[in-house]
Amino acid sequence: MDTHVTQGQAAAATARLVEPPSRVALEPDPLSHPAREEIELSAVLHALSDPMRLRIVAALAVEDKRTCKSFNLPVTKSTCTHHFRVLREAGVIRQRVEGTTRLNSLRRQDLDERFPGLLDSVLSATPGA
Amino acid sequence: MDTHVTQGQAAAATARLVEPPSRVALEPDPLSHPAREEIELSAVLHALSDPMRLRIVAALAVEDKRTCKSFNLPVTKSTCTHHFRVLREAGVIRQRVEGTTRLNSLRRQDLDERFPGLLDSVLSATPGA
Numbered sequence: 001m002d003t004h005v006t007q008g009q010a011a012a013a014t015a016r017l018v019e020p021p022s023r024v025a026l027e028p029d030p031l032s033h034p035a036r037e038e039i040e041l042s043a044v045l046h047a048l049s050d051p052m053r054l055r056i057v058a059a060l061a062v063e064d065k066r067t068c069k070s071f072n073l074p075v076t077k078s079t080c081t082h083h084f085r086v087l088r089e090a091g092v093i094r095q096r097v098e099g100t101t102r103l104n105s106l107r108r109q110d111l112d113e114r115f116p117g118l119l120d121s122v123l124s125a126t127p128g129a
Numbered sequence: 130m131d132t133h134v135t136q137g138q139a140a141a142a143t144a145r146l147v148e149p150p151s152r153v154a155l156e157p158d159p160l161s162h163p164a165r166e167e168i169e170l171s172a173v174l175h176a177l178s179d180p181m182r183l184r185i186v187a188a189l190a191v192e193d194k195r196t197c198k199s200f201n202l203p204v205t206k207s208t209c210t211h212h213f214r215v216l217r218e219a220g221v222i223r224q225r226v227e228g229t230t231r232l233n234s235l236r237r238q239d240l241d242e243r244f245p246g247l248l249d250s251v252l253s254a255t256p257g258a
Contacts, residue, residue, distance in 0.1 A: 018229075020149065040250070041183070041255065042177075042178050042179065042180050042183060042253050043178075044176050045175075045177050045178035045251070046169075046175070046178035048174050049171050049172075049174035049175035049178050050171065051171050054170070054171060114248060114254070115251075115254040116253070116254075117131060117246050117249065117250035117253075118247075118250040118254060120246065120250075121245060121246035121247040121249075121250050122170070122174070122242060122244075122247065124245070124246075125170050125243070125244040125245075125247060126170065
């Protein structure tokens, strides 16, 4: 049996020990969020242009980290999921998986820094906010 | 010949004198604008959520009453017309026919009254505004 180990093989073995299993690394992030500097005005305005999404944002402004279910929206579960995804991908909300549910919070600080005054003016103009 | 005129006929004749010809009244207004109190937040946000329309609004904020042509947008004439219609129907701009062209102006006062701070925050966040 050849027990000779090249420098390359040794390096690869070390890398396997410190790197996470490739299975995890290859899985796409199911909850991707844009970084603050990646948040785009047109995407935020589009996300806020739906009355149902405005309602979600207005509710999150009052009480953060609510689950999707707790909003009791008059829409199907898949429509609800869609609205939350649009808000998350635009950078308006942050979603965090906790157990079998997702906790939602408004990215108020990020939005205020990127577009000063925008969220406040939208919230104060939102009926029932 | 019967020259008898009933009270109803007399009233109708008077109405014809003071009312505009029905031909005019029946023509649909090609440039309808929502009244200030009819302007809806979601429609305004949707109108502003397109980068091309944001560019138009930012330009109108600097120089009012420009014709469609003067914007030199990198889109077809019909796309340009579409963008202006979306902005007008949402209550963001006012279009006035003058000769063979349309003059556009921002409904700044109406928007500021309906949604205080919204237009300013959007304009200050718009690149090149």
